[in-house]
Amino acid sequence: MVVGWAVASAQPRVQQTVDWTAVSPEFEGATYVNDPATCQTCHEEVMETYAHTTHARAFDLASDPAGQCESCHGPRSKHIEDPTDVLAFATLPARTQSAVCLQCHEGGSRMGFKAGAHQSNDVSCASCHQVMEQRSDSALLITASTTETCYTCHADVRGDLNKMSHHPVREGKMDCASCHNTHGATPGLLVKATLNDTCYTCxxxxxxxxxxxxxxxxxxxxxxxxxxxxxxxxxxxxxxxxxxxxxxxxxxxxxxxxxxxxxxxxxxxxxxxxxxxxxxxxxxxxxxxx
Ligand code: HEC
Ligand code: HEC
Ligand code: HEC
Ligand code: HEC
Ligand code: HEC
Ligand code: HEC
Ligand code: HEC
Ligand code: HEC
Ligand code: HEC
Ligand code: HEC
Incomplete structure (x- = not known):
């Protein structure tokens, strides 16, 4: 039994900046259920895992149904009536997946995300983040650490970092994010506007x-x-x-x-x-x- 699901508020506050009908015609006519307890009747296992994530904790603390299941999964009234009416997140185009997350996370380091090298190459938020399960201490990554997450696609960089002279990444003194803002749009996705400015930080x-x-x-x-x-x-x-x-x-x-x-x-x-x-x-x- 998952404890602590917020009771649906009388005033649905699901953010609706995502045009779900544009995401998929399947959403035509669907409305927000705004009640995780309903989802729980069929998705207990998934929700048990999800309950330990930053999102579950943040949304629960705020008692804010707006931040619950349907913020990311869209209005689900039709799905509840007919559970075979599904739309797997992973099958959506990368940009659409990211648009869902960006409705709450557009600011900060992600200001340039839409213009950056990852988005242009169809790498989505979900390529690096696993939000249904807490696998890393922070940042809800697909693996336990930033470096391992990057290596899932950039294995060649691991080879470089194993060479005789190397920045102490494998020694754990720094990680890829010490120099790179993966959410950014600077050349080389560096943390500063230029390569030299990045080096000067240390x-x-x-x-x-x-x-x-x-x-x-x-x-x-x-x-x-x-x-x-x-x-x-x-x-x-x-x-x-x-x-x-x-x-x-x-x-x-x-x-x-x-x-x-x-x-x-x-x-x-x-x-x-x-x-x-x-x-x-x-x-x-x-x-x-x-
Ligand atoms: C922060 C966004 C977000 C929230 C909030 C969220 N999900 Fe998910 N969910 C995702 C993403 C992204 C995936 C796809 C994961 C993947 O492809 O690995 C997913 C996958 C799923 C799946 C498919 C799992 C599978 O193994 O096939 C189910 C079921 C699901 N979510 C249910 C829920 C329920 C129920 C809630 C509310 C308790 C919820 N989700 C809240 C983003 C979210
Ligand atoms: C009557 C049972 C039932 C209820 C209630 C239910 N689901 Fe599902 N859901 C299913 C079934 C069956 C699947 C098919 C795939 C599977 O077994 O994961 C599914 C799949 C999903 C998926 C993965 C595929 C997709 O369409 O993205 C998500 C996400 C999901 N449900 C979210 C929700 C949310 C959010 C709620 C609450 C608003 C909810 N479900 C309520 C039965 C249900
Ligand atoms: C409805 C708003 C909302 C949506 C949609 C949303 N998030 Fe979040 N997210 C939050 C809040 C609130 C927090 C916790 C407070 C904070 O750190 O800002 C959070 C935290 C996070 C964190 C930091 C976790 C940590 O432990 O450090 C990551 C990573 C994240 N979200 C990724 C995603 C991804 C990926 C998606 C899309 C699949 C997504 N979010 C969708 C609201 C949202
Ligand atoms: C190429 C991999 C990658 C992609 C794509 C990516 N992230 Fe991240 N994200 C990370 C890593 C790595 C961290 C941890 C950074 C650190 O250690 O400072 C992180 C941290 C975060 C955080 C917590 C710290 C903060 O900046 O607030 C949030 C929220 C977040 N990401 C949201 C998103 C969203 C939303 C998207 C899609 C628009 C996205 N990320 C795309 C790798 C990625
Ligand atoms: C899902 C696969 C994937 C993951 C995970 C991933 N990347 Fe990338 N990355 C790409 C692709 C695809 C490109 C664009 C093609 C290329 O340059 O290889 C790219 C490009 C880059 C670039 C070059 C940008 C430029 O302007 O030339 C950097 C730097 C980078 N990634 C860093 C990272 C870091 C750091 C992480 C971990 C936080 C990471 N990537 C995780 C797929 C990924
Ligand atoms: C034994 C010491 C020594 C070594 C080895 C040495 N240099 Fe020098 N170099 C000097 C000194 C002393 C001057 C200043 C000489 C002068 O003002 O005439 C100088 C001057 C120069 C200058 C400026 C010449 C000019 O026109 O004013 C350049 C360029 C230079 N060195 C490059 C090199 C390079 C490249 C190497 C390696 C292939 C090298 N040096 C090896 C001692 C050395
Ligand atoms: C000491 C700073 C620093 C660290 C640590 C670092 N990078 Fe880089 N990285 C750079 C710089 C500088 C460039 C060159 C950018 C340019 O040419 O615009 C670069 C380029 C890249 C590129 C594109 C070119 C190439 O070599 O493929 C990728 C991909 C990349 N880094 C991934 C990573 C990953 C993954 C990690 C962690 C395992 C990492 N970097 C750690 C500074 C760093
Ligand atoms: C990418 C090209 C480049 C590399 C590599 C390079 N230099 Fe230079 N160096 C220059 C330029 C350009 C100047 C300025 C020349 C001028 O003002 O006439 C310069 C100036 C110098 C001067 C002063 C010359 C003078 O006339 O006063 C010395 C000494 C020097 N370099 C030594 C070195 C040494 C030693 C190395 C190797 C560690 C090196 N350089 C590598 C481009 C380079
Ligand atoms: C986040 C901090 C950080 C950034 C940013 C950074 N470095 Fe370093 N750098 C280090 C550390 C830590 C060491 C290892 C120092 C030691 O072992 O004493 C190091 C070592 C070095 C060394 C000596 C390596 C050796 O084998 O002796 C060089 C050269 C170097 N860095 C160049 C750069 C350049 C160029 C950049 C920009 C692309 C850069 N660094 C960015 C932290 C950083
Ligand atoms: C002209 C070639 C050249 C350029 C350009 C250059 N370096 Fe170096 N760097 C060297 C050489 C040669 C050494 C080895 C010096 C020695 O052994 O005395 C070195 C050593 C280092 C070291 C380790 C030893 C020390 O002095 O701390 C660091 C860190 C470093 N460089 C950082 C940088 C940064 C940051 C930049 C850009 C702002 C930069 N280097 C640009 C040639 C260069």
Missing amino acids: HADKRGPFLWEHAPVRESCANCHTPHGSNHRTLLTSKDPFQCLTCHSYGGHINLPRYNRVSNPYGQGCSNCHITPHGSNHPSGAKLTR
Whole structure:
């Protein structure tokens, strides 16, 4: 027996911003039942599981039938008369599924959802969220964690995060949401408007301004770093000297060829001497050597 279902209020307050007839002609002529107890007579098992979810708790606390079954499942009077009159959520187009959720969740991080890469590729709220059952501690995800939820579709990123140098996601110090707003519409679905601003949220020391700037750093951290993982040290996109040589064909010391040898006597890379690749505040740091 599920306890605590709110008694139907005399004033039905189901939000009706979803045009259910447009969702499916099946809803033509159907009205809201607004009484979860009626649904319970046939769906006890499903409701038992649902009762432990954030929605069930939130709606119950508010004693608000508007937030109950029919907010997401549409007016069900016809279904009650004839239970074979069904309309499975999963068969609705992705955008329609999301429109149902967005009637209550349009704000906050989801302001850009409709313009974002996920919606444009028919990934719906229900692709990442399971609302009928609490599987994650928070956010009603389809798996126990954010990272595992993302890996259900982005398995290649797991491979990157297993490389020698990687952001500490698999160590549990951060997750995909540390850098990505999956509900957003920024390029790369990043938490900030630009890639650099995203990096600065944790690596503030790289923001500058520096007395001596290194142009490619201002332009994009991705000129030298890959975000998820690399088999080169410090998330570099290629082996140290080659990294610099992609732009500095003569290494800058045409008259000092020994500096430019990839395995020079001074070590293995340019950053042995150019120790401030991100910019320098030292009065004589113009060549990024201090
Ligand atoms: C927040 C939105 C939301 C609310 C509230 C909600 N549901 Fe659901 N329900 C869904 C979604 C989304 C699915 C589809 C899940 C899937 O495809 O995995 C679903 C699936 C179902 C199913 C099919 C389950 C199955 O295994 O095939 C039933 C039955 C159901 N809901 C009944 C209810 C009842 C009864 C209530 C009220 C107690 C309710 N739902 C409240 C969103 C909701
Ligand atoms: C008289 C029994 C009965 C009642 C009352 C009932 N249902 Fe159902 N419902 C069924 C049957 C039978 C199915 C068919 C599939 C299944 O077994 O899950 C079903 C399927 C569903 C589904 C999944 C398929 C679909 O159409 O989306 C949802 C959601 C659902 N019911 C919601 C509700 C809600 C909400 C209420 C209360 C307003 C309700 N039901 C009341 C018997 C009932
Ligand atoms: C009728 C309004 C309403 C609808 C429709 C609705 N929600 Fe919610 N949702 C709420 C409320 C209220 C809460 C709890 C309070 C809060 O966190 O804002 C909530 C919370 C959530 C949370 C956070 C849960 C947590 O534990 O952190 C997620 C995720 C969520 N909803 C997803 C969905 C999805 C996906 C759908 C569509 C299948 C949906 N919601 C439909 C009102 C709604
Ligand atoms: C690509 C996967 C994905 C999609 C698609 C998605 N979400 Fe989320 N959502 C998440 C993850 C992951 C979190 C947890 C984020 C975190 O840990 O900060 C979350 C958190 C939430 C929360 C709770 C935190 C908050 O921002 O209020 C709500 C509510 C929510 N999602 C609603 C929705 C709705 C509504 C949709 C569809 C319009 C949707 N989500 C689509 C992955 C997704
Ligand atoms: C249901 C499958 C699915 C899930 C789950 C999913 N995604 Fe996606 N994601 C896609 C698809 C499809 C695209 C668009 C095609 C592509 O770029 O691969 C995409 C694109 C992206 C992009 C690239 C956006 C761009 O502008 O190029 C990022 C970043 C992303 N997803 C992050 C995430 C994160 C983080 C999660 C977990 C919270 C997640 N995704 C969960 C399917 C999914
Ligand atoms: C340290 C920050 C950071 C973390 C943590 C992170 N990403 Fe990314 N991700 C980025 C950046 C930066 C890009 C590049 C965006 C661009 O080029 O616009 C990116 C690109 C992507 C892309 C599109 C390109 C590609 O490589 O496929 C996907 C998909 C993606 N990330 C998924 C994920 C998933 C899934 C996780 C968690 C397992 C994750 N990211 C963790 C920063 C991060
Ligand atoms: C949410 C915080 C966060 C964000 C955002 C972030 N990082 Fe990191 N970054 C870390 C942490 C934590 C480490 C590991 C530090 C350690 O192990 O001492 C790290 C390490 C690194 C390293 C050194 C890796 C190594 O193997 O030594 C580089 C390079 C780096 N980040 C670049 C970036 C770039 C580029 C971005 C933007 C795309 C970025 N980070 C965004 C938290 C973040
Ligand atoms: C011109 C290439 C280049 C660009 C662009 C670049 N980096 Fe680096 N970065 C390096 C090199 C080389 C190292 C290794 C330095 C060393 O070992 O002394 C490094 C190391 C790091 C480290 C780890 C060591 C430390 O200094 O904390 C972090 C974090 C980092 N970079 C963040 C960033 C961020 C954030 C950006 C963008 C604002 C960025 N990098 C842009 C070349 C670059
Ligand atoms: C994406 C291209 C790019 C990469 C990669 C790159 N640089 Fe640069 N670097 C530049 C540009 C552009 C300037 C500014 C040149 C100017 O002002 O004439 C610059 C300037 C410099 C300067 C100062 C030159 C001067 O004339 O004052 C030094 C030193 C330098 N880079 C070293 C390095 C080192 C070391 C690396 C590898 C860690 C590296 N660069 C990687 C593009 C790059
Ligand atoms: C042994 C130390 C050392 C190594 C190794 C080294 N540099 Fe330098 N580099 C310097 C010094 C010192 C200067 C300043 C020389 C000057 O002003 O004539 C300099 C100057 C430069 C300049 C600016 C030249 C200009 O016209 O003002 C660039 C660009 C540069 N180095 C790139 C590189 C690259 C790329 C590598 C790796 C292939 C590298 N350096 C390896 C010490 C080194």
